[in-house]
Amino acid sequence: MTITRHLDDATLMSFAAGSLPGSLAAVAAAHVAMCARCRDEVAFMEHLGAALLADLPGAAMARLGPAMPAVDLPRGVPASVTPDEVPAPLVRLVGGSLDAVRWRWVAPGLWHRPLPIGGPGALQLLKGLPGVRVPEHGHGGSELTLVLRGALVDRTGRYGPGDVADLDEEVEHHAPAADPDAGCICVVANEQPSRFRNLLARLLQPWHGL
């Protein structure tokens, strides 16, 4: 998997700061789990948090009681990051396999699966047959789309597994469609409850080329 489409620096910073809204944070965590470059950036960005923390005037705290809990023994080396189709941060929401997802039909060639997530915003899986346009919900905050299987194609090129489209209301719509051969499964986060349902009708024309 060669990831070429990354999260915007501003999005990564918000993620590293722990300030990205829940649905966007889920997709960002999934991309970061798949993408060594963005993991490195987040590590850098965490140093900013550390510097700000170090500069905070402290608040008085109770002293420690006398007893201390047991210390963990060192665990083995953490499992290396070998992302499956479902990246680790999404397994709890999606399950372990994209083949076991219970899809809801929404329109010819398009299915979705809402994922329960706290806070404002919405998170869902989308599955499009080859050539089907994937609904965009733009307008109103940020939107992250992470490809898990197949590809999305738009006029700027191709988004394969692990690639993420990081859009906000000021970005021109890129009108993606599921790959004409492989189709696409992606996970989409919207910061604000989207107008997804309303948009379906007009977004579901068959795909006729770029």
Add this chain to the structure above:
Amino acid sequence: MVTMVGLSLIPVPGGQAPLNAHKGIMADLLRRIAERADPAAFRELYEAYGPRVKAYMMRRGADAGTAEDLAQETLLTVWRKAALYAGDKGSMTTWVFAIARNLRIDRLRREVPWQELPEGRLAEPSGEPLPDEAMAVKERQQRVQAALAALPDEQKEVVALAYLEGLSHSEIAQRLGMPLGTVKSRMRIAYQKIRLVLEGVE
């Protein structure tokens, strides 16, 4: 679970010791915790970081009681996981920040998936950090602090609102009455400046 409540408070005088003042021995404290579960070493870490973590939690909207719970939980995670982290050349403060951040999010909304703590990246503990590594960590932290301080106020503001107040880009845009795109571009520019500084010491 062991009660952490004592009768006295850690005093927080106006001139608290900078964390850098502890920096030379942080790795040593951590190693004493990891190897011998040394409570005295833990107390030192607790007193260095606890009040700052509590202040961080309060900045993110926790009341004093919750902030104290979360700060204790953060430091207890350090105590329990010291063996995983001792020997890593990374910054102790960055590790504490990441733990605190994740605990805060976890408390707010347990169902949100979250990234692994930095400990997940530590595949090969390599013994005691070399003195020059410790120096590099210290130097990096000082450079980041200097770079942050040197940012124009408008950039410093969005960074602080994101990192300390926990505001999303949209919330910052609303708070400051500016377009979302302006908030994001200020964040990007601030980061690019600090990134250049960090690259100088990595």
